[in-house]
Amino acid sequence: MTSTVYFLIALVALAGAGVLLWLDHQRRSVLRANREVWAQAQGFDYRESDTKLRRVFRRAAMDVPDHVEVLDVAFGEYDGAQAVVFDLTETATIVAVRRKAASQVIVDLRHEDVLAPAETDVDLLGAMGPRVMFSNNLEVARRVCDRRMIALANSAPRYVEIMWTEGKWVLGSMPLTNDSARLDAALDVVRRFADLLRVLPPSVDPQDAPDPRDPHGPTNAELADEKTENMRDKRRREAAEQAGEAATVAAPLPSAESGFNPFARDPQGPPVRGPQPAPRPPAPQQAGQNLPLSGQEPSGQGWRRPGPPPSQHYPEDES
Template identity: 45%
Template sequence: MTGMWFGLAAIALAGAGALLYVDRTRRDQSGRVRQIWAKAQGYTYTGSDDQLAGEWHRAAMAKQDYLTATDVVRGTRRGEQFVLFDLEETATIVAVRREIGSDVDIDLRLKSTAPPKDGDLNLLGAIGPRVVFATDLEIARRVCDQRMVAFTESVPPALSMLWSEGRWTLGSLPVSSSGRDWDAAIEAVARLSGILHVLPPVTDPSELEVDHDPTRPRPRPDVSDAPAVSDSDAPVARDLPSAVRDVPRREAPDAPRREAPESQRREAPESQRRNAPAPAPTNTPKPGSGPQRSGTVRPVD
């Protein structure tokens, strides 16, 4: 009887070893397939990254920061950087990075998927075959236009969850996905990232305005509000260095006088006399005429 139990235990141990070997072989084969796919696309392949999973915390990445990202592929699609990796045996994640991040996060998932557990994500409603959650419903309502409707209807069903976090737009695939699924997933997440460019950018809390709508451009500053420059702001002589202030002013030298030729000097008096006006006649009183001063004695004939 004891020998039978030992035999069953040996069979179970051999079966477990065989399963581990098959799983290891499949994982290595999957890694080689992804490495070949990345090389053919011109992307960069890395076997594992211990810190990558801690970059995101929503949807499929919630409470998964302790896991190791394996078979990591990095590249550029539609002018934006992306990273694709396996979260061990949980899911395959595609993340596309935008140039400008946003404080508003959006979650699009299939109706058959459980709702997110994040407390700041609120239900907006259904759009196409998916349900939309957002941290700001008013802004998310503006984003969900006709482009978003067309996008949700064209997303591959393998992408069960799509969401955004800051500068990143992410999607989740089954681990058993193939190279064709990876291409379609990267394309879909990149399209969603382009749509989410309309989200308001991250702003400094000190620069927030109470009456400003973050989805609209800021008005240009009025030139009339610029501070006027007063006369007191103009530089004066006392502000200059003493070496410059004490320099004496130099007067321009007198221009040398040119003497006229001798012939002109001789003719000048005659022409001056000829052209000079005649002197005004002076009225000289005649003798014996005019008023007599009092007290004077006239001679007696």
């Protein structure tokens, strides 16, 4: 008898669980259908789930446990900017609008009834109407808080609890909803918030060290090594200078075309540069010395060796 009662109780519990699962599926189907209808009305595309958005957004309302899924994603272009609307399972509905440039300055504007940010890299700036602003750069955030920002903080719907920046995106968070009017209002206020944040300084990517071989890189020796083209031109100049010095040391002899006759008695032409060989000692005849012939006595006028008359066809040997 007892076992039968337990068996009946188990059947009832199982049936109840099945009914709850069916009701939840029906509710999700209705919500999914409503979100898809709203996406079509906005000209957005629809996707049942997404696994990448959890890696893109991590701050504020997106700081949730890993088991929380991203569902009912509607994405497209809104007022000239990319926009995404999605749900975090049993947590919140998120609206995100992409800015033109990323910024390292974080601005977190949330309702005063919402808990302060869990991140430790932001500080409290002050209150603007019913909302409070936090930032990691208070000096820049003060410049953002002009009259338009104060007007937005006062006019934004209460259900849009948090608005914050993250990279190139501005996001807004509100309780789970599929109401078309609330989705439209949240999308509009987040888009206006993104417009007011155009004054944020853009992020500056770190630059790699210049390649010394890059012909378009810096030429300052303090900033980069000597470039390849400069080294090549330097070697060419050195080679040209060496060639000029070699030409100076050993200049080429003038040719017959320049009017120089090597067989002339007194050759005319440009002087030969460079070191000249030591002069040979003059022949006895040129030095004024007369050599006596064999078997003859020297006289007062001296002796001269008889020889043939000078030739008219060959120059005299001046060596």
